[in-house]
Amino acid sequence: MTTLWRERPVGVVGLGLIGGSIGLDLMALDVDVRGLVHRQATVERARQRGLARQVSTDPAVLTGCALVLLALPLDQLLAPSPELLAALPKQAVIADLASVKAPVLAAWEPLVPRFVATHPMAGTAAAGVEAGQPNLFRGRPWVATPTLHTDPEAMAQIRDLARDLGARWLECDAQDHDRAVALISHLPVLVSAALLRAAEQGAEAAPRAAMPQLVRALASSGFADTTRVGGGNPELGTLMARSNRAAVVEALGQYRQALDGLEGLLERHDWEGLARELESCRALRPEFL
Amino acid sequence: MTTLWRERPVGVVGLGLIGGSIGLDLMALDVDVRGLVHRQATVERARQRGLARQVSTDPAVLTGCALVLLALPLDQLLAPSPELLAALPKQAVIADLASVKAPVLAAWEPLVPRFVATHPMAGTAAAGVEAGQPNLFRGRPWVATPTLHTDPEAMAQIRDLARDLGARWLECDAQDHDRAVALISHLPVLVSAALLRAAEQGAEAAPRAAMPQLVRALASSGFADTTRVGGGNPELGTLMARSNRAAVVEALGQYRQALDGLEGLLERHDWEGLARELESCRALRPEFL
Numbered sequence: 001m002t003t004l005w006r007e008r009p010v011g012v013v014g015l016g017l018i019g020g021s022i023g024l025d026l027m028a029l030d031v032d033v034r035g036l037v038h039r040q041a042t043v044e045r046a047r048q049r050g051l052a053r054q055v056s057t058d059p060a061v062l063t064g065c066a067l068v069l070l071a072l073p074l075d076q077l078l079a080p081s082p083e084l085l086a087a088l089p090k091q092a093v094i095a096d097l098a099s100v101k102a103p104v105l106a107a108w109e110p111l112v113p114r115f116v117a118t119h120p121m122a123g124t125a126a127a128g129v130e131a132g133q134p135n136l137f138r139g140r141p142w143v144a145t146p147t148l149h150t151d152p153e154a155m156a157q158i159r160d161l162a163r164d165l166g167a168r169w170l171e172c173d174a175q176d177h178d179r180a181v182a183l184i185s186h187l188p189v190l191v192s193a194a195l196l197r198a199a200e201q202g203a204e205a206a207p208r209a210a211m212p213q214l215v216r217a218l219a220s221s222g223f224a225d226t227t228r229v230g231g232g233n234p235e236l237g238t239l240m241a242r243s244n245r246a247a248v249v250e251a252l253g254q255y256r257q258a259l260d261g262l263e264g265l266l267e268r269h270d271w272e273g274l275a276r277e278l279e280s281c282r283a284l285r286p287e288f289l
Numbered sequence: 290m291t292t293l294w295r296e297r298p299v300g301v302v303g304l305g306l307i308g309g310s311i312g313l314d315l316m317a318l319d320v321d322v323r324g325l326v327h328r329q330a331t332v333e334r335a336r337q338r339g340l341a342r343q344v345s346t347d348p349a350v351l352t353g354c355a356l357v358l359l360a361l362p363l364d365q366l367l368a369p370s371p372e373l374l375a376a377l378p379k380q381a382v383i384a385d386l387a388s389v390k391a392p393v394l395a396a397w398e399p400l401v402p403r404f405v406a407t408h409p410m411a412g413t414a415a416a417g418v419e420a421g422q423p424n425l426f427r428g429r430p431w432v433a434t435p436t437l438h439t440d441p442e443a444m445a446q447i448r449d450l451a452r453d454l455g456a457r458w459l460e461c462d463a464q465d466h467d468r469a470v471a472l473i474s475h476l477p478v479l480v481s482a483a484l485l486r487a488a489e490q491g492a493e494a495a496p497r498a499a500m501p502q503l504v505r506a507l508a509s510s511g512f513a514d515t516t517r518v519g520g521g522n523p524e525l526g527t528l529m530a531r532s533n534r535a536a537v538v539e540a541l542g543q544y545r546q547a548l549d550g551l552e553g554l555l556e557r558h559d560w561e562g563l564a565r566e567l568e569s570c571r572a573l574r575p576e577f578l
Contacts, residue, residue: 179495180504184488185507188516195476199472211468216576220410220412235564238564254487258482261483275527278527281486
């Protein structure tokens with residue numbers, strides 16, 4: 001099998017955190033990276049940062065690419081522009097990098113013949129053309145969700161590229177992926193945001209006027225940790241919930257059961273039971289890290 | 290007013306994270322610190338680490354102390370040993386440092402005449418005789434919860450000591466304190482533990498056998514942050530919930546409302562509403578940090 005991106009240009013659509021980081025790593029491997037961006041201001045900056053060899057707002061920049069990585073925000077990915085679709089080379093391997101997979105497959109598999117749905121799990125809070133960084137994917141999972149329609153050779157191209165960037169390649173069913181990220185990525189955002197709201201409302205509801213101030217003064221590192229993802233990008237959080245709604249609602253149901261369990265122990269004054277449950281949760285955590 | 294601990298010995302009962310850190314800081318201020326510990330092995334180590342000038346398992350080490358700080362685990366504090374009570378100098382200022390205040394006041398105010406209930410908010414995950422560190426309290430809140438029975442001069446002694454250790458002194462009602470820590474310290478533990486349980490149960494409940502492994506493989510830094518306090522010391526978590534049960538149950542009620550609100554937005558496909566709510570939560574977070 002020819003390793004396409006060693007010999008022919010690779011297109012990267014969107015040069016934010018994920019696209020920019022891929023660009024940097026591929027450029028370091030001497031790959032001919034072609035970046036397609038939305039705004040002219042981004043073109044200049046992406047060139048300066050060395051995210052791609054050529055950068056343009058004109059989809060024609062993708063001409064001749066054997067492989068195109070779609071590093072677009074989820075909403076743009078789910079409603080691709082006709083200009084982008086027209087510019088994608090007909091036989092190119094096209095891969096997306098978004099954090100929800102079933103809706104992306106539903107949108108893209110009918111549009112292009114060699115589509116590969118993937119999700120490199122290497123998010124940070126950063127975004128935009130300044131966010132890309134070298135070695136972002138090193139040691140991180142890069143999940144692919146092949147279907148019956150996925151061309152195995154196309155997927156192998158993306159797999160080899162992911163591995164060259166240092167990622168750990170995983171394959172699973174798209175629905176399993178979406179359920180998994182609902183539990184470990186989208187649910188935490190809601191759980192964490194609700195804690196911010198509860199702390200604020202609990203303080204407001206208290207009989208003393210000084211409570212809102214007191215609650216804010218006493219919040220410490222534990223509160224900061226637990227509310228970090230809930231205080232993240234609201235558009236991103238909404239897009240995740242919207243595009244993965246069924247799995248997120250299911251995850252919320254699981255969460256409610258877990259919380260009910262803890263609340264029941266408190267209601268029954270079952271302190272041994274609570275200690276056992278907290279011990280069991282503590283033992284679970286290292287399995288996830 | 291005489292600053293008692295400048296002239297006479299200060300007793301510290303328990304030389305774990307909080308007691309040991311106080312010992313280190315007071316020793317650095319050339320205070321004559323007397324440490325009372327439970328086990329002989331701790332005596333040697335506490336001496337080696339310089340947590341106190343004298344360390345003993347014999348409560349008589351507190352003889353002559355003008356001021357005694359009770360840095361005991363909450364369960365031991367709520368059921369003090371007769372030996373400890375007998376050894377406390379009759380006119381000494383006695384202060385506790387526990388994270389729940391109303392039950393401590395109920396237990397201790399009838400026992401000693403000059404009791405001051407306080408809570409230095411400087412926890413870390415560390416515990417035991419190795420945990421104490423210099424400057425732990427610098428810039429951190431140190432809350433006092435005076436009652437009608439609190440001797441103002443006794444409280445002023447503790448206040449000056451806390452300030453000499455660099456802490457920010459705050460005074461509030463004990464019930465307000467307990468409500469506040471329920472919201473920003475005890476509730477996060479339960480919210481966070483429930484997330485670990487939900488991720489595990491959600492993965493187990495999924496139709497595919499590979500889900501438990503997949504969910505564990507994909508958990509990232511957001512999941513790690515949100516579950517940090519839920520994976521903490523289970524005995525401590527249980528003690529907090531037990532000793533602050535009413536306020537924690539109230540906080541859980543607030544939390545349930547907040548979560549219901551988010552779930553309702555998902556159920557109604559109200560994505561604008563969800564984006565607004567997440568934006569509002571994001572704006573709240575800096576107020577707490």
